[in-house]
Amino acid sequence: MIGFVASISNQGLILSISMYITTTKNKYIKLSALFIIIIIASVQLKAMLGMVIILFSWLIYENKNNKGRIALYSISLMICISMTIVFIPAISSKITRYSNLYDISNQNSGIARVALYYSSFEMAKNYFPLGTGQGTYGSIPTNIIYSDVYYDYNLSNIYGLEENAKYNYKMDTHWSSILGENGTIGIAIYILLLFYSYRQINKFKESNNKYIFLHKFILLLSPTIMCIEAITLAIPNRLAFMVIYSGLSAIILRYDIDNIVNKKQIN
Numbered sequence: 001m002i003g004f005v006a007s008i009s010n011q012g013l014i015l016s017i018s019m020y021i022t023t024t025k026n027k028y029i030k031l032s033a034l035f036i037i038i039i040i041a042s043v044q045l046k047a048m049l050g051m052v053i054i055l056f057s058w059l060i061y062e063n064k065n066n067k068g069r070i071a072l073y074s075i076s077l078m079i080c081i082s083m084t085i086v087f088i089p090a091i092s093s094k095i096t097r098y099s100n101l102y103d104i105s106n107q108n109s110g111i112a113r114v115a116l117y118y119s120s121f122e123m124a125k126n127y128f129p130l131g132t133g134q135g136t137y138g139s140i141p142t143n144i145i146y147s148d149v150y151y152d153y154n155l156s157n158i159y160g161l162e163e164n165a166k167y168n169y170k171m172d173t174h175w176s177s178i179l180g181e182n183g184t185i186g187i188a189i190y191i192l193l194l195f196y197s198y199r200q201i202n203k204f205k206e207s208n209n210k211y212i213f214l215h216k217f218i219l220l221l222s223p224t225i226m227c228i229e230a231i232t233l234a235i236p237n238r239l240a241f242m243v244i245y246s247g248l249s250a251i252i253l254r255y256d257i258d259n260i261v262n263k264k265q266i267n
Helices: 002-023 026-042 045-062 067-087 089-101 112-126 175-194 196-201 210-229 239-261
Strands: none
Touching (some): 002 026, 002 045, 002 210, 002 239, 045 067, 045 089, 175 196, 175 210, 196 210, 196 239, 210 239
16 A cells, blocks of 8 residues: 555645644654655655645745745756656656556557546546446446446456456546546536635635635645546545545634634634
8 A cells, every 4th residue: 555655645745844834843844854755765656746746836835935046946856856766766667667558548558547547538528428427437336346337448358457357456546437437527526626625715815824824735735636646546535535635624624714704813
């Protein structure tokens, strides 16, 4: 479960940086460094991409009034990333291997993840606008009762997608399942729901309280990173991530609305 450990570490990195922004306590820098080490050591490319986006977002926030410093730090960060890729063979070899394996334009590549995405676009088109329906493609019910959809789109002979596959890759991606099962309307609503808390709190533009900004930072960055990492892993289906986007986000939203509407002091 290394992929999930790396992904949850990115969520921890977001929260640690957010706490440092508001408290300036060094312990949160140390905690952030720990999460970064875990992510790099995991050699999970999706998590490393998310980590870079988080660090860039922090860099821009800390230097939002100094474009020269943003440029300098951005270049420095890119150099560090390049050196990491060059001097850690496991990362460079994985990038090379994945770039050769994943070609979404070729359904017949024999790679489960590629076939799942390719077919999901076909399903969205053929079953416009609501997809093939719940429990028919890449979700938990297909692991219990095999779906005819896999036969219809010639997926049943691909390694990991067979009816009685020794290694099950039916849930190896997240967005292919959302698009295939729910169609274009469904995936649009799904994304809107993930960012619902941010959209609601962002309506209160008149508030300059630092805690409001902290919460906006979390509510925007957390689902964004989750969406990016879910391209190659069904992380939103895991309990730890459900707690973040359905629990923590809801608590933050309710807390801020209560304090803003009722004019209470946030502390």
